[in-house]
Every structure is written in C-alpha cells, then in structure tokens.
Amino acid sequence: MKDEILCNFWRRYLQKSQQAYCNRPAGEAIKVLSGCDSSTDVDSEPERPSLLHLLSFSESDGDLLTDCSFGSSIGKVSESTSVCSGSVDGSLHLMKNQKDKLRMSMPMTLSFCYMALLWLREPMTLSDLLRFVVEGHIPYLNVFQCFPEKMKLYGLDLKIFCVESWPVYEEVYDKMLQLAAFLELPRFPDITDSCFLHPDMLCMKYLMEANLPDELHNWTCRVVKKIRIGEADFLTFAPGNKSTRKVKYDVLAAAVIVVVLKLLFLLNDHYEWLLSDFAEERNKNNKEDGLYFEFRKWCKIIKGSLDVEQKKLDEERAKYLWRCEKPLFYSAKKKSKVLKRRQIVVNLQNQFGKLSGSVQPAEKPHPSSFQLNWSEENTDGSCFHGHSLKGILQEKCGLLTAMNPDYWLCTVKLCTEKLCGHLAHYRDLDFPQSYHFVLRLFSFLLRIQPSYIHEEVCMIEHKLFNKKLYKKPKYSPGQRK
Amino acid sequence: MPPCRRVGGHVGAARAAAPVAAAVTAARRGGPFPWAMDGFVGRAAPRPAAQAGSALLPALHLPLLPPHLYRPATSHEYKLNFRKSKEACLSYIQDAMLQKQWKRAAEFLTFYIESLEKDFSTEYVGPSEMIWRIGTEILCHHSHSSMKEFNSFIEQMKTLGVKRYLKVCLEHAFHLLCNGRTDEAYQNLSLAESWRFGEQTTAQDKELKLIQAYRGLLDYYSWSKQKNVLLEYERGGFEDLSVEQEMHSSFRKAAVNLKEIIQIPGVWDLFVKCYVDFLKRHGEPKKSLISVLKILHDIVPSHELMIDFNIMLQKSKKRKKRRLGLEVIFAALDYAGWKENVKAWSCLARQVKQIIISEKHPDWIKQEWNSRKDWWPTFHFSRYLAKRNWQENESLAYEKAVVAGILLGKDCKYFKYVSHQGCKDQKKRFRTLKKFVNKHSSVYLRISGLSDSSV
Numbered sequence: 001m002k003d004e005i006l007c008n009f010w011r012r013y014l015q016k017s018q019q020a021y022c023n024r025p026a027g028e029a030i031k032v033l034s035g036c037d038s039s040t041d042v043d044s045e046p047e048r049p050s051l052l053h054l055l056s057f058s059e060s061d062g063d064l065l066t067d068c069s070f071g072s073s074i075g076k077v078s079e080s081t082s083v084c085s086g087s088v089d090g091s092l093h094l095m096k097n098q099k100d101k102l103r104m105s106m107p108m109t110l111s112f113c114y115m116a117l118l119w120l121r122e123p124m125t126l127s128d129l130l131r132f133v134v135e136g137h138i139p140y141l142n143v144f145q146c147f148p149e150k151m152k153l154y155g156l157d158l159k160i161f162c163v164e165s166w167p168v169y170e171e172v173y174d175k176m177l178q179l180a181a182f183l184e185l186p187r188f189p190d191i192t193d194s195c196f197l198h199p200d201m202l203c204m205k206y207l208m209e210a211n212l213p214d215e216l217h218n219w220t221c222r223v224v225k226k227i228r229i230g231e232a233d234f235l236t237f238a239p240g241n242k243s244t245r246k247v248k249y250d251v252l253a254a255a256v257i258v259v260v261l262k263l264l265f266l267l268n269d270h271y272e273w274l275l276s277d278f279a280e281e282r283n284k285n286n287k288e289d290g291l292y293f294e295f296r297k298w299c300k301i302i303k304g305s306l307d308v309e310q311k312k313l314d315e316e317r318a319k320y321l322w323r324c325e326k327p328l329f330y331s332a333k334k335k336s337k338v339l340k341r342r343q344i345v346v347n348l349q350n351q352f353g354k355l356s357g358s359v360q361p362a363e364k365p366h367p368s369s370f371q372l373n374w375s376e377e378n379t380d381g382s383c384f385h386g387h388s389l390k391g392i393l394q395e396k397c398g399l400l401t402a403m404n405p406d407y408w409l410c411t412v413k414l415c416t417e418k419l420c421g422h423l424a425h426y427r428d429l430d431f432p433q434s435y436h437f438v439l440r441l442f443s444f445l446l447r448i449q450p451s452y453i454h455e456e457v458c459m460i461e462h463k464l465f466n467k468k469l470y471k472k473p474k475y476s477p478g479q480r481k
Numbered sequence: 482m483p484p485c486r487r488v489g490g491h492v493g494a495a496r497a498a499a500p501v502a503a504a505v506t507a508a509r510r511g512g513p514f515p516w517a518m519d520g521f522v523g524r525a526a527p528r529p530a531a532q533a534g535s536a537l538l539p540a541l542h543l544p545l546l547p548p549h550l551y552r553p554a555t556s557h558e559y560k561l562n563f564r565k566s567k568e569a570c571l572s573y574i575q576d577a578m579l580q581k582q583w584k585r586a587a588e589f590l591t592f593y594i595e596s597l598e599k600d601f602s603t604e605y606v607g608p609s610e611m612i613w614r615i616g617t618e619i620l621c622h623h624s625h626s627s628m629k630e631f632n633s634f635i636e637q638m639k640t641l642g643v644k645r646y647l648k649v650c651l652e653h654a655f656h657l658l659c660n661g662r663t664d665e666a667y668q669n670l671s672l673a674e675s676w677r678f679g680e681q682t683t684a685q686d687k688e689l690k691l692i693q694a695y696r697g698l699l700d701y702y703s704w705s706k707q708k709n710v711l712l713e714y715e716r717g718g719f720e721d722l723s724v725e726q727e728m729h730s731s732f733r734k735a736a737v738n739l740k741e742i743i744q745i746p747g748v749w750d751l752f753v754k755c756y757v758d759f760l761k762r763h764g765e766p767k768k769s770l771i772s773v774l775k776i777l778h779d780i781v782p783s784h785e786l787m788i789d790f791n792i793m794l795q796k797s798k799k800r801k802k803r804r805l806g807l808e809v810i811f812a813a814l815d816y817a818g819w820k821e822n823v824k825a826w827s828c829l830a831r832q833v834k835q836i837i838i839s840e841k842h843p844d845w846i847k848q849e850w851n852s853r854k855d856w857w858p859t860f861h862f863s864r865y866l867a868k869r870n871w872q873e874n875e876s877l878a879y880e881k882a883v884v885a886g887i888l889l890g891k892d893c894k895y896f897k898y899v900s901h902q903g904c905k906d907q908k909k910r911f912r913t914l915k916k917f918v919n920k921h922s923s924v925y926l927r928i929s930g931l932s933d934s935s936v
Contacts, residue, residue, distance in 0.1 A: 134561075165562035317561055318569040319592040327598065341598050344637050348594045351634060352616070355623050356588035447559040 006116045012183045107167045111176035123196035125250035127446040137367040142324040169448045180239035191235040199224045202253035211374045213387045219260045227463040254442040255456030264402045269432040279391045293387035410458045424458040426451035567596045583623040609641040647688035670696040697738030701755045704731035783816035791828045811849045826880035862895035886918035890925040
C-alpha cells in the first residue's frame, strides 16, 4: 500500500516538474524516456524511477525492514549523452537553479518519505525518521550502494548523491511543505485522537521517555483541550490552505509538556526547589503510601542519564563514517587512483583497528522509538512514572489546580513569522536554568535546537492566555490559572 | 527587516514580577541545584575542562592551548557534516595522545582515516600529513606495535603524498637509526637519494641534501668499522682483500657525498669533523684536507679545527697558504671563545714572529691588523686582562704579550705589564721577548700605519 502512495507522489512530482510523464519533457538530452504512458507497475520499467520504500514498521518490537532503491529519473545511460555525469540529466539538474526551486535532493527524498508517512498516519514522527537515518537504519548516506548495476554514477551525479551532512529537521520539514503545495495535494487524512501523532498520544510517549509521572498526562490533555490543539482541523495537514500554521507534531507535544511543567512548578529557579523540598520531607516520613514526585531528584537522575547519552552521541559524531566500500569517482580516469586510495584506507583502518584493542560491536542495535527507558522494576527508585503529584496540587471547586499561583510568559509579544521566520527567539542566558534544562532534555530527545521548542512554547502560551493578553490595552501578564 | 523583540522571561510581569525576578537572580547566584557541574546544561561558552574525555583521567586544561584543541564541549548542535565530524574526531585523537592513551588514540584514528578519500570536493586540504604524524606517534608508543608494522605503515605513507616523500623517508631513516637498524636505514637513504620526480626533486632539495649527508655519514661509519677490522687483521698478521675493497668503496662514496654537502651554507659540524678525521686517517693528500677546511673557515671561522688548519697552513711551502693561515688564525681569535686559548695565541705568535724575523710580508700583518686595530686592544689587551692573564695562566700571558708587543709596540699596556712581571720573576723568556720587541719597534710603527702616509 505504501508503495502506491509514494509512487503516486513521485509520479505527480515528475509530472509537475516536467521531468517525465508529460508531453514535452524539459531538456533535449532526455531521449531515454520513452513516451509518456504511465504504467502502474513499477518493476516493469527499469527506466522509471524507483522509490524509497518503507515496509511495515511496528513500534512494539522495533523492527524496521528497509528496502531501498532510489534513483534519479534516468536509468540507462545512452551513448549519445554527455559524459559529465552518469545520469542523463545530471548536469541539467544542477544547472537550473532559479526557475525550479524544487529540484530533487537527498534531503528532499526524506521529505517525500515523511509526507507518505503522514498520509498514512504512521506512528513515526519526523524526528524519529531523521534519527533513524542518522543511526543508519534507513539507507541515505551511501544509498548508491543499493542501486542496480546498470546505474553508474559519476561526474556531476556525485554532487547530488554524495551525502556529507546529516539531514536537518527544519530543512526537511520546509521542503515537505513546499513539495505538498507544489504537488497541489488535497487535505491529508484526518489526525484524530486515536492517532499516534495526536498530542495526547505523543505527550504520553514523551512523558514516559522523560521519566515524568503518569499523572502529568491529565494536565497535558487539559491544556490540549483548552487551547483546542487536539482538534482534527488544527492538526490535519492541508497543503492548499495557506492561512493555517503547519503543525510539527513532535515539537508541539514536547512544548505542551514544558508548559505543563511551568504551570505546575513555575520553573523560575526557586519555586520548584521549594516544592521539591516539601515533597522530600513528606517522602522521608511516609515511605509506604506512594512517593510524591520530587523535582530535584528527577533532575539529578535525568541529568545523569543525559550526560551519559550526550557523551555517547558526541563520540558517535566523531566516529561517524561517511564513506563505504564502493567509492565514487568523478571520471574513469580517476577510478584507479580512487580505488588505490580506498585500498590504503582499508589497510590503515585494519592496522590501527587491531591496535585499538576494543571489541567492535557485531551488529547495529535495532532501531527503537525510545531513547531512554525507565522501568518500575528498577529497585534503585529511578523511575518516576508512578509518582504522585499530590504535593503540588490542591482542590478548588471540585477541580484540581496547581498550588503554584504564578506563571511567567516566555515572551510578551510574538514575532511576525513572515518577517523573521520565527515566532520567538531563544537565548539561554535570558531564562531560568530549570527552564533551560527542560528544554535541553527535549532538545536532545528530538535532536533539534532548543529554540524550536521554545517557539512552540511561546505559541502555546499565547493561545492559553489569549484572552488576558489581547483583551485589555493596559496589560500585566502575571497570571493566575 | 524590523528588529525582532527578544523578550526575556521576566519582562512586564506586574504582581509576580518582583519576587520572580528576585528569585531568578538569587537562584542564579548558586541555587539549590548545582547546574554548573558540566556541559549538559552548559551555556553557550565552550568548557575547556569538561570531563567528557576519558573515564581514567580528568581532561587536561592547558591555558595556552588553542581552543580547538580542547576537549570538544558538549555539542548543542544536532547538525553534523563531514568536516565537523572529522574535526571532532581529531580533537579526540589529540586528547587521547596528550593523555598517552594509545589504544584510544588508535581507535579514533581508524575513524579519521577515511578523510584521505576526498575525491569530490575542492575544499579541504588532505589530512595525510596529520595521519602520518599521528600514526607515527601511536606506533612508537603503543605496546603492541612492532618494527614491522611501523615499516609497513611508513611505506603506505610514502605513497600518499609526493610533496612529502623525502621528508617521510628521512624521518623513517632516523627512526630506524634510533632503533639500531643501520643497514635498513642505509638502504632507505640510498633509495631516497635516487628518487626523481620532476619539479618535486628541486622543491624538496633541502631534504635531499640531508639525505645525502646522512648517507655519507653512514658510509663513514662503515668505513671506520672496516678500517678497524683491517687493523685488527694486520695485528694478527692477516690480510683480507674483500674488506679492504669494501673499505675503499665506502670511502669513495662517503668522500663524494660529504665534499658536496659541506659546500652548502649551514651547520654541518658533525659531518665536517667526520670528514676531516676520515681524510686524515685515510692518508689523503693535504690538498684535499686543506680545501675542505677552507670551506669550513668560510662558513664557521671560529671552528675548533681552525687551529689545526693554521698549523697545517703555516708548514706549507706555498706563500698563499701561509697567508691564508694568518687570516685563519686572526679570524678565529676574533671570537670570544678563543680569548683564553693558549694554543691559538701561540699559533698567532709564532706566525707573526716568523714574519717579522724574515722581514718578508709585513704587509700581511698590516692588512689583517687594519680592521682590528680599533677593537682588539680593548678586547684582548686591556690592563685588566693583563693582570688576570698573568695571574691565571702565564703561558697565555706570554703568547699574548708577544702578539701585543709586535702589534702595539713596547709601550702598550699589556706588553708593559706582562713583560715587567715576567722580568721581575726572572723568567728568561720574558727578557728575550723584551729585547725582541725593542729591536723590532720600527716594525710596529709601520704596521700601525703611523709612519706611513700612504694608506
């Protein structure tokens, strides 16, 4: 089923960008494309582009089977084509720059993928997708290894297919938006509250991953409901509708959690410690009746794990290997030199590998959706899922509210997104360290800059306190909930 | 573009403002949680001493080290590209090397090595030099590495960069010599010497000269060994033609090399000494020795061989040589290192005396003295020095007095003091000296140009 979706997207793309499936394909050098009759069967057309497939992915056992074959729009190379690229239109591809902003590029292939995932409402966020790419579970880095034999890449093709940087979230996301508009796609299938991408679900996942009490989930749902970001109209992707702000589901969910933490703990580098002291006192005396959530203890434990994970990530960044066994070369002349070089590299790697004495891990671990795992069975008390928020809540008029009476806004006024591209800007020195810590936690989990989460937080806060913010001309944003 | 309002967290709050703001600033002064521990919550500034390095030792904090050599701070970036990842890798390697963790350094080097393959980008200069140097360090210190491994590594390095070829060869030879593998070193040097690669040969001229010099030196050593063997044989009454032949060939090779080398400006002390010693022992004609020493005189006038050179030249029958001898000895004594060298002074004294007695070529002395008469008196012949020399070393004083008397006349402070002291002590030679100087006082006048109107 997925093949069909991606396939259709791809064909539509080619048609719209006039590279195939139309009466007059752009560029004279394209003789290989025979006619314009589209065929529904991908396999029978070796010249047709093959696509990135993502077969079934199930989150529970973390199994990801991938099959890849991605190509540019040309398969065979006919003899009359220019020699400067293995693909027939490689040079054309790179030459057109102003007119056609939607040239295919490696990051854009990921945009395609994500679009397909979104259409199918698969349980994978964009940050998950990109993380899998970086971890090597999805072919991207040296994807040409999977090409069929007859597709030879050289010359300018290298500029397209040689990946030398990790895909960036914002870039892939923006490209996706552009792509969807370009392809004039209709409104995507609705995101309802049973979908994985719905904030309620994602918040649950992130709360678990962040080792926060399950009780916080009630609060995230309340916030979601109050500002109406759980509604299908808000969440569903409608490329044609330019007025609605597009939703980044993972960032949104993380931001909701941050707002909830601010609501309950204030996070001004003072109040949360007071609450924590209180909880600690109480926990010392009553060990039987279930523990109260202690913010300080949580911070310590999270910080410890994150330091370890961050250190691992740093080493992985330094150890990242960009090349593979099958080297690329510009032209046949350079081939022997490149191969010789490759041989030297392999020899040296072997020589020093033996000296490094470390046991190389045999296989890559399976991709998993969760980066941090906490289990209640751990006897060291490092799991906070079951802890209670009782110490910080009080009952008023039959409704549970936070004891914390205050709230501080991240920003009083939002920027105009059209002008500067962002709703708000983040400088860590301007904000309390607890807030910074929480942002950094989610920033690590999603592998994006803290400022993106901060932006969403600002947006949510402005929705939440909308009436107070925009009603009166003379305004003081100290809030009571 | 209109400026964006970057509003901080504590702006505009009315009721809650004061306590919140105060709390924030209070907390920041060192709040209840030690946030400042390490890089995770770290702010924008890189932390040089972040302990993300090794589990064994704390990371080094070296204040003068340029920032990019610090342990990489926790990355707040989730972007990565080829260049940045290799830079990070390099700083891990350097970190490990500074802490002498060779296994870890080797591990990271394996990941750095692929940076040799950069066929499709115009930026990024080849890291092959980096790999060569780091690899050498690791292989030198790592407990499991062997000479064989080292050699195979170096051979690969030689193929990597033509511009560095000779340097690598030279350093390889040094390494072999340090490990006592003289024969291998010799082979390497010979091979390197015969390398030709168009423009590169001239570009790497310096290294080539060094290679030649060291090869010559090794030839000298082998010659020396062979000579000793022969001497042993002679003592024992044996004869060995093959050894003798080898010896001669070593000599020839060495001679050719060394002769060429020492003509190049530079400090070739070690080589020259060997060469001269070598020539002497081999019984070479004085002529070649002299030509070598002449070169040395031009380059290093204060060389210790200059004394021997002067002695050699004085004995020569040729006028030119004797003239040269005088030049050589004067030049040597221009240097402070020879001020108290009795032998040097005695050479000068003898030669100057001889010239005076023979009454031939006093103009030689005049020529040499011309450029020195302004400063030698204070430099060598002050009254203070007279006293000191007399106290410390009578022979020195004597020789110097000879020179002083001839060059400066009997009224010079030095001569007067020393000769007076000498005569007081009833030393015969001083009386002879006094008589001698008195007799030849006119010579002094001519030398100093006082009575000479034509200059």
